[in-house]
Amino acid sequence: MSSTTQIPASRTFLSTLWYEANGIQKAAAVIGIALVLMALMAQVIAPFDPQQQSLLSRLRPPLGFERYKDGFWLGTDELGRDVLSRSIYGLQLTLGLALAGACIGLLIGGTLGLFAGLRRGWLEDVIMAAVDLQIAVPFTLLALLILALLGSTLPVMVCVLGIAGWEQYARIVRAEVRKITELPFIEAARASGGGLRYIAFKHVLPNIVSPLVVQFTLSLSNIVILESTLSFLGLGVQPPTATLGSMVGYGRDYMPTSPWMVAVPATLIILITFSVQILGDWLRDRADVRLRAR
Structure with missing residues (x-):
């Protein structure tokens, strides 16, 4: 009887x-995990209420500078609100919006791409024409138009972020589905009487999970940038609710005298995009058999 201890498969994979x-x-993995934990525990780790104002403490610098006020480690903004607390809550909302937008884009683009790859004919032509139209029109301008007409409410913002990048999912899914449906096991499934729905959920979807996961991670950082851009322009989530982009936007007027108002949320945006992009490339390399075989 062997005395070797069997390591759990999940631990072996992660290791x-x-x-x-x-x-x-x-x-990038450590930074990403730290940011997610910070966002999830915002209500616990934030030292102050992000909306709490103290005009007597306005524009106080971070720890280590003259006029620093105890407790406000990263300084205060023009209304005396704690920059650290607002950045933590802004991180929570920014990541939440990005995740919701990426999920909506995955659902819309994945569904349309699946239909385009399986149905073919006029339906495929219509879907791909919509994809080409989405690519041809700069989405930032379209987002500005939608928010200007419908308002910058949170549901509208989620919908706008959700339709950003759906065409990438549609193109990837359509291409993968068309390749998979030409393989012999799909022909065998059809010959055995399998319907379109059975083939889609039983054989096609399990084989396109890897490229979808990679695209999902890559689109997260793009949506974070888009949300930050819209908030910077004043068309994102409206004050007093804070997102990282809105903090950068409202702090730009104070950059010459109080640069920490912009530096803190901008640093978090950079860390988010850095970690997500690196992890997305990592997943792509892991999922692409041709790259791993080199």
């Missing part, structure tokens, strides 16, 4: 991922 990652990828 293998960590072992194969380079230093930058490991740093």
Whole structure:
């Protein structure tokens, strides 16, 4: 009887991922996990209410500078609100909006791409024409138009972010479905009497999960940038609710005298996009058999 202890498969997989990652990828993973935990625990770790004002404490610098006020480690804004607390809550809302938008884009684009790849004919032509139209029109301008007409409410903002990038999912899914449906096991499933729905859910979807996961991670950072851009222009989530982009937008007028108002949320935006992009590339390399075979 062997005395060797069997390591759980899940632990082996995670350990293998960590072992194969380079230093930058490991740093991105640590930063990403830290940001997610910070967002999830915002109500616990934020030292102050993000809306709490103290005009006597306005524009106080961070720790280590003259006029620093105890407790406000990263300084205060023009209304005396704690920049650290607002950044933590802004991180929570920014990540929440990005996740919701990416999920909506995945649902819309994945569904349309699946129909385009399986149905073919006029339906495929219509869907791909919509994809080409979406690519041809700069989405930032379209988003500005929608928000200007419908208002910058949270539901409208989620919908706008949701339709950003759906065409990427549609193109990827359509291309993958068309390749998969030409394989012999799909022909065997059709010959055995399998219907379109059975083939789609039983054989096609399980084989396109990897590229969808990679595209999902990559689109997250794009949506974070889009949300930050819209909030910077004043068309995102309206005050007093804070997002990272809106904090940068409202702090730009105070940059010459109070640069920490912009530096803190801008740093978080950079860290989000850095970690997500690096992890997305990492997942792509892991999922692409041709890249791993080199």
